[in-house]
Amino acid sequence: MNLEALADCLSSASCAVTQVSTGLIVGMLMFLVTSGLSLIFGVLGIINFTHGAFYMMGAYCAFTAYALTGSFLAALAAGALGVGLFGMAFERLVMSRVYGRDILMQLLVCYAMILILDDGVKLLYGGEYRMMGMPDAFALPPVEIAGGFVPGYYLFMVGVALAAGLVLWLGINRTRLGKIVRALAINPQMVGALGINTTLLYAGVFGLGSLLAGLAGALAAPIRTLTPGMGVSILIESFIVTVIGGMGSIAGAFLAALLIGFTRAFGAIGFPLFVDGLMFALMALVLVVKPSGLLGREAA
Amino acid sequence: MLRVEHLSKSFGGVRATRDVSIDFPAGSLTAIIGPNGAGKTTFFNLISGHVRPDEGRVLFDGTDIVGLSSLEVVRRGMARAFQVASLFPSLTVREALTAAVVSHQRGSRRVFSRFPVAAAGRRADEIMDLLGLAPKADVLSANLSHGDQKLLDIGLALAMDPKVLLLDEPTAGMGPEERWRMIGKVHRLWEVTGMTMLFIEHDMDIVFKIAQTIHVLKYGAVLAQGSPDEIRRNQDVIDAYLGTDHRLSETVGEA
Amino acid sequence: MRPGLSPAGLRRPGLARDVAIALTGLALLLALPMAFPAPALRDFLIYFFAYGLLAMSLNLLVGLTGLVSFGHAAYFATGAYVFGLLMQTGRVSIPVGVLAAVGGTALVALVIGAICVRLKEIYFSFITLAFQMFIHSVIVTWVSLTGGDQGLRGGIPRPPVLGLDLNDARTLYGACAVVFVLCILAMRQVSQSPFGYTLRMIRDNPARANFLGVDVTAMKLGIFVFAAAMASVGGLILALFVSGAYPEFAFWTTSGEAIFMIMLGGIKIFLGPLVGTLLLQTLNHFVTIYTEHHGLVLGTVILVIVLGLRRGLADVLFDWLQARRAPRAAGPAPGSLEAEPIGDGALKGRTV
Numbered sequence: 062m063n064l065e066a067l068a069d070c071l072s073s074a075s076c077a078v079t080q081v082s083t084g085l086i087v088g089m090l091m092f093l094v095t096s097g098l099s100l101i102f103g104v105l106g107i108i109n110f111t112h113g114a115f116y117m118m119g120a121y122c123a124f125t126a127y128a129l130t131g132s133f134l135a136a137l138a139a140g141a142l143g144v145g146l147f148g149m150a151f152e153r154l155v156m157s158r159v160y161g162r163d164i165l166m167q168l169l170v171c172y173a174m175i176l177i178l179d180d181g182v183k184l185l186y187g188g189e190y191r192m193m194g195m196p197d198a199f200a201l202p203p204v205e206i207a208g209g210f211v212p213g214y215y216l217f218m219v220g221v222a223l224a225a226g227l228v229l230w231l232g233i234n235r236t237r238l239g240k241i242v243r244a245l246a247i248n249p250q251m252v253g254a255l256g257i258n259t260t261l262l263y264a265g266v267f268g269l270g271s272l273l274a275g276l277a278g279a280l281a282a283p284i285r286t287l288t289p290g291m292g293v294s295i296l297i298e299s300f301i302v303t304v305i306g307g308m309g310s311i312a313g314a315f316l317a318a319l320l321i322g323f324t325r326a327f328g329a330i331g332f333p334l335f336v337d338g339l340m341f342a343l344m345a346l347v348l349v350v351k352p353s354g355l356l357g358r359e360a361a
Numbered sequence: 362m363l364r365v366e367h368l369s370k371s372f373g374g375v376r377a378t379r380d381v382s383i384d385f386p387a388g389s390l391t392a393i394i395g396p397n398g399a400g401k402t403t404f405f406n407l408i409s410g411h412v413r414p415d416e417g418r419v420l421f422d423g424t425d426i427v428g429l430s431s432l433e434v435v436r437r438g439m440a441r442a443f444q445v446a447s448l449f450p451s452l453t454v455r456e457a458l459t460a461a462v463v464s465h466q467r468g469s470r471r472v473f474s475r476f477p478v479a480a481a482g483r484r485a486d487e488i489m490d491l492l493g494l495a496p497k498a499d500v501l502s503a504n505l506s507h508g509d510q511k512l513l514d515i516g517l518a519l520a521m522d523p524k525v526l527l528l529d530e531p532t533a534g535m536g537p538e539e540r541w542r543m544i545g546k547v548h549r550l551w552e553v554t555g556m557t558m559l560f561i562e563h564d565m566d567i568v569f570k571i572a573q574t575i576h577v578l579k580y581g582a583v584l585a586q587g588s589p590d591e592i593r594r595n596q597d598v599i600d601a602y603l604g605t606d607h608r609l610s611e612t613v614g615e616a
Numbered sequence: 617m618r619p620g621l622s623p624a625g626l627r628r629p630g631l632a633r634d635v636a637i638a639l640t641g642l643a644l645l646l647a648l649p650m651a652f653p654a655p656a657l658r659d660f661l662i663y664f665f666a667y668g669l670l671a672m673s674l675n676l677l678v679g680l681t682g683l684v685s686f687g688h689a690a691y692f693a694t695g696a697y698v699f700g701l702l703m704q705t706g707r708v709s710i711p712v713g714v715l716a717a718v719g720g721t722a723l724v725a726l727v728i729g730a731i732c733v734r735l736k737e738i739y740f741s742f743i744t745l746a747f748q749m750f751i752h753s754v755i756v757t758w759v760s761l762t763g764g765d766q767g768l769r770g771g772i773p774r775p776p777v778l779g780l781d782l783n784d785a786r787t788l789y790g791a792c793a794v795v796f797v798l799c800i801l802a803m804r805q806v807s808q809s810p811f812g813y814t815l816r817m818i819r820d821n822p823a824r825a826n827f828l829g830v831d832v833t834a835m836k837l838g839i840f841v842f843a844a845a846m847a848s849v850g851g852l853i854l855a856l857f858v859s860g861a862y863p864e865f866a867f868w869t870t871s872g873e874a875i876f877m878i879m880l881g882g883i884k885i886f887l888g889p890l891v892g893t894l895l896l897q898t899l900n901h902f903v904t905i906y907t908e909h910h911g912l913v914l915g916t917v918i919l920v921i922v923l924g925l926r927r928g929l930a931d932v933l934f935d936w937l938q939a940r941r942a943p944r945a946a947g948p949a950p951g952s953l954e955a956e957p958i959g960d961g962a963l964k965g966r967t968v
Contacts, residue, residue, distance in 0.1 A: 164738055177919075180909050180910070443824075517828060
């Protein structure tokens, strides 16, 4: 516990800005992963435990695409689309076979998939840490904001995440397709009776959710070390974000992701050993006081 | 025994129960009838603590039980059976009834004795005899016929040794002959135990034959109440049912 | 009302029969290493005791109560670490260490369970997983106490118990076997008790159980804490045997394996999870000999079994036996709905 360091940091503009920007990007990554998780749960009613592994896949896809093409845009596209397509295939070939069966079976299928993906990555890339490094396009001097310095890439990341979140929100709330998806979440038989191909929609929603995890992984690739099994911690964090924000609420996920992001960034200075504990304490508090989460609609 | 006073409940804009006041004397057998959507099941939910009323009191044995959880209401002696039998599919008839008796005797926490405890098992046997379920004692609840499932549902409620028993459409989903058999059992149960019983029923022939008192609900409010003869002649009731495709019209015609 | 008609139905396999089976099982377990004195078999069986208790206790939640916990290994690890740390102080005897580890784990489970058991199905699964990863992260970050990534090292002392020297491999094995069988017996008793049947009601239909006066939340919390305590015994057996404790005990894959053991063994038979433990342990044993890519193989096996077989192996067997027995039981049982239909006359007296 080092509250002095925390006070020092808060009173120094450069440190505060650095931590705020760190908190922002951590929060944005969590937001992307969580909104994918939440979307899949909202429509299909299942928790995709492989979501963290999809994030990892996104990072490795981006890593490979960047190594091959040298273009970071290609890397982002590879991470997002590659995982999105994989997610659709996974839904069709595996998950769709366990709908309506025991949760036990759904858990097992996800558990098996994580084992396979983690080990597959180990097979292809080796067990060691990998670094993608900052893409050339972002090898710029950091931007000065309010007396602190923020890497240009951070701004790009926040921008992409915000744009993705906005597109998702508009897509769900303002388009015809979004309306159908919302109807699908409430009454699938009715949607099917209207002559809409629900099978395709399910796969599409699952793919879109996976795509968001893949995009987050690709965005994280330049600033994180890549290891097999890197998906577990972000999976758990997005569970926490989901609980705090409220299941099925994109706005709630956004709010909670920022909250956790800042908790992590400033907690790392004030009480480095207790950061995880703080996140869990927050989650436990929400579960006890408001089980439906900050902006959740339905009680857990 | 049971008295409701000015009970009201709205869901959104829909007023499902409007200012209902009824007195159910000890040992009475009362039918609640009314067209579809009249708020009969909501009325049961309000009494049994499943749903909290917006206004009004539910006096059970002299005390107001509004606001108590359904758990506490059961423990005070009011039990209910459901329109769609709500059972424990993987337990046999005997196991389910015994477990319910164990719960009623506050024995659910016991870990050092073996199930079934003898006393609870005997009570379960009594209930099976009372309902004629004894031959099915070792059949899984999930494998029972529809009628037997409804009986077991009532049996589970009986395991609570209730002073007041609420039956939500005991004959729902049965053919004509089966209905009469079922209602015969319900009637005998009432005679044997002397409980205060309330039941919701659609079949007017049944209602007029066995109920002592009938309360007619329409749009959540009490439209009429009285003995079967009084209800049969009540012009409001006739109007309420004529125009709907209900079989009361025939019954009234015969009368 | 007539007195009970069918006392025969009340005569069930009682505690005496279970104790007899347990004693036979224990005798077999003790005799096995004498017949085949290879140390490898003993080691295999001690691992089997540890993970068997993990799987069996998890099944009290999954199979008996319908609570699918994905974080059960947390308590396995808590038991191992608390026990190891206490023994390393050098000031407690093994029985005291065991009791303290089990009690401590129960306390942790009480706090976590109080938060989790009120949640619905899938929510419960992922919050239990989250709390497990919290315990994992505490173990990994609190290096000064737990040794972090490296695990609890420096050995766990085994002072003599009742004059028995547990440093002797055969004595250690015997002690573990006794503890294992006692725990299985305790779990059997709980599952056959009135409490156990109340849990079955909750599994089948929690809303109806509540209407029958069952305090569903309290019952769930009770079994959650008991299952955690039993898992902790598994953890401390392992800690005692390997003379250390490792963060992997608390990792999510350990919980995943336990779930797979249950699925393999089937949830319909009380000892099913032990069959699953044995199968998975054997599989793991051979897989690790032939390949480094354990996850790939295990993952594929799970997918094939879940998607192909759709049930546990023991359940397949169980269903087959039931199907053979079914034709006899299916005959109509007369007299249930044949009470006298009431005629008009019978009713007039009561109708006011």
